[in-house]
Amino acid sequence: MSNDILKTLKKEHDEVNALLEELNNTTERAEKGRPELLKKIKAALLPHALWEEKVLYPEFKKRADRDGLQTHAEAVQEHRAVELRVLPDLEAASPTSPEFAGRAKVLGEFVEHHAKEEEKTMFAMARKLFSAEERADLDAQYAQWKASPQLNEALAQASEKAAAALRANPPPA
Ligand SMILES: [Fe+2]
């Protein structure tokens, strides 16, 4: 917690990007290491993404101008791509396969791009749209939500949605 939601989220971007880089530096010999890292990545990425979707993005959308609405739509679409396709496909791959390495690379590229864009565009806009007090309040709300049972509910729902997307459209073998 940093008393500014935008700083907290930026710090989490750095953490998840570092983990993704670590994953992308593994080789097929990391049969156990890769799933362990993937678990850590999900634990860092999903609460962050789900809270953005539940709280930050809708609040931002309410205050956004036309450019802001496009930025919002872009962020939502990138979340959908990662949560419903890129991440589930990676999880479906055997950790020692070339598919795993290829899909991990795509996840790293998507998340890095999304985080950079969010910081440069949406967060820059949000800094003007939300007062320091509001940002501190959101930061406290986020910390509270992460420690609450609502987090587990949100994670369970997200996991069901990801499994359904995978069933509906499985990746090529
Ligand atoms: Fe995001």
Ligand SMILES: [Fe+2]
């Ligand atoms: Fe983010």
